[in-house]
Amino acid sequence: MTAPAHAEDGPGRVLELILTGSARTRTEIAQLTGLSRSTVGQRLDSLFDAMLVREGAENVAGRGRPSRALELNPTAGLLIAIDVGEERTRIAALDLSMAILGDRVAKLAVGDGPEVLLDRITSMLRELIAQLDLGHRPIAGLGLGLPAPVDYEAGQVRGWSVMSGWEGYDIRGHLRRSWPVPILIDNDVNLLTLAEHRRHWADQRHLFFVKAGTGVGSGMVIDGSINRGAQGAAGDIGHAHVAGFGDPQCRCGNVGCLESLAGGWALARDLHEGHDARDVAERIRRGDSAAVTALRNAGRVMGESVAYATSLLNPDVIVLGGLLATTGDDLLAGIRQVVYQRSLPLATRQLRIVPTKFKARAGIAGAGYLVRDHVLHPAALDARLAVGESPFADIVA
Ligand SMILES: [Zn+2]
Known part of the structure; x- marks a missing residue:
């Protein structure tokens, strides 16, 4: 039994099946999507070309000879996560499998205002990326959590909060001057919620x-x-x-x-x-x-x-x-x-x-998931791959 083919069964959907563990082999992808083996091969070729998928060490038994399990290539891009608290800010670099490659905490007060705080975050990130020797790796995007109500589309703080002085400030515009990549900004509790759901x-x-x-x-x-x-x-x-x-x-x-x-x-x-x-x-x-x-x-x-x-x-x-x-x-x-x-x-x-099952760094995990969900969203990924764009912007910090 195979499912009917959908027009949306592009490379992005194939990557999603691999990422969620729903499919590990060409045969399983063909079964789940109803795509022909040759079409599955084409979808995978574009994912291999973009370095998003690789063959892992594990062998999967099937009807024919065992095949190598397909897996997300965690090194294809960096996820940058920023967790701004009332008194402390944590920054981290994660790979695409959500492993934290390195993080730093600094005492930064939101009361210092957006320009001072955001510039400080940018210099901390540059230092972290240099210290981890990751300057060569493309940055997939930045996720930022704030202790305030956030208009998600606009990426701006709204209404009363502990972040007085930030209301309506163009946070994304400010950060984009240094980081020309997708920048996702959300309320910190939404990020804790996302982390809890996606992880556990x-x-x-x-x-x-x-x-x-x-x-x-x-x-x-x-x-x-x-x-x-x-x-x-x-x-x-x-x-x-x-x-x-x-x-x-x-x-x-x-x-x-x-x-x-x-x-x-x-x-x-x-x-x-x-x-x-x-x-x-x-x-x-x-x-x-x-x-x-x-x-x-x-x-x-x-x-x-x-x-x-x-x-x-x-x-x-x-x-x-x-x-x-x-x-x-x-x-x-x-x-x-x-x-x-x-x-x-x-x-x-x-x-x-x-x-909660998190002992620490749930906000960082949430910011990472927010970015990963966005940049690996099947339709968005298909659109970029279709015009031959690299899946992630290639910027050097
Ligand atoms: Zn109240």
């Missing part, structure tokens, strides 16, 4: 991610893709009101937001010590009982918001990440309790509520 839950269609750190945010994968909403503000759960817990002042100007009750900064305020999630996590690690109680209560408040989201989205899996989630199960337990209590059985029958 790719077989699930609907995932809801909650980041519990100094602030609170969420991201969602709906039917396999990140949902950003109309203006990039989808998932801004931290500034949705939660009733019944008093209405403390939030840093956004409203009162009674989830973040003002359960964010790391709010817990630090209630505990009269420190000012962010790091300070609270430190107290919990010391076994401070007031801090543990505060975190359990925060879990129940967060559970109210997550229960709404569960009713609305009916996810397969809810993943909890962020610094407060790394301190043990107290937060997760509170969320689970309220979600199962409040949601209808149909929505929770198969639902899993789990902590």
